Amino acid sequence: MLSDISFDLYPGEIAAxxxxxxxxxxxxxxxxxxxxxETSVMKEALLACSILRKDDYSVAELEKLLCEFGxxxxxxxxxxxxxxxxxxxLTMVSVLACKPDILLxxxxxxxxxxxxxxxxxxxxxxxxxxxxxxIISCHNPEKAFKYCDRILFLDKGKLMFDAPPDRAKALLLKxxxxxxxxx
Numbered sequence: 001m002l003s004d005i006s007f008d009l010y011p012g013e014i015a016a017x018x019x020x021x022x023x024x025x026x027x028x029x030x031x032x033x034x035x036x037x038e039t040s041v042m043k044e045a046l047l048a049c050s051i052l053r054k055d056d057y058s059v060a061e062l063e064k065l066l067c068e069f070g071x072x073x074x075x076x077x078x079x080x081x082x083x084x085x086x087x088x089x090l091t092m093v094s095v096l097a098c099k100p101d102i103l104l105x106x107x108x109x110x111x112x113x114x115x116x117x118x119x120x121x122x123x124x125x126x127x128x129x130x131x132x133x134x135i136i137s138c139h140n141p142e143k144a145f146k147y148c149d150r151i152l153f154l155d156k157g158k159l160m161f162d163a164p165p166d167r168a169k170a171l172l173l174k175x176x177x178x179x180x181x182x183x
Contacts, residue, residue, distance in 0.1 A: 016138045
């Protein structure tokens with residue numbers, strides 16, 4: 001449970017939320033198996049846009065995203081048969097296509113190999129370059145410190161600090177939380 005959390009998120013930023021399991025950083029979309037509903041990858045990619053953007057989206061745009069995330073060959077495949085990493089990328093395609101001002105991503109790195117981690121952050125950086133922002137929960141200090149603009153560290157539901165990566169390193173050391181430092 002969160003308590004007394006307040007921070008500003010600015011256009012163009014990617015913020016990582018870090019902390020212990022059960023510390024309050026989890027969001028509701030962690031397991032893609034709980035929110036994939038359609039009978040094909042393409043239909044699943046279209047679902048959120050068809051609800052949230054109505055007619056303000058293009059199939060070509062979605063196919064481009066599917067291609068960029070390595071999922072276009074599976075567009076007619078049943079999404080439940082994809083690997084966990086592919087399902088995570090499919091949900092990312094669906095959310096990116098909706099173009100929200102702030103992306104909330106729960107453990108987007110889970111199930112991704114290094115190439116897909118790089119791809120994900122490249123896409124996030126490009127997306128945030130359009131004056132949008134992203135908040136990701138993350139258990140990977142190496143990637144959070146490398147790719148994110150800010151680290152929000154939670155402990156027992158309280159925000160312990162909100163700092164750029166270099167300052168976050170010093171704060172983690174001061175708190176005795178070196179396990180959250182990159183190698």
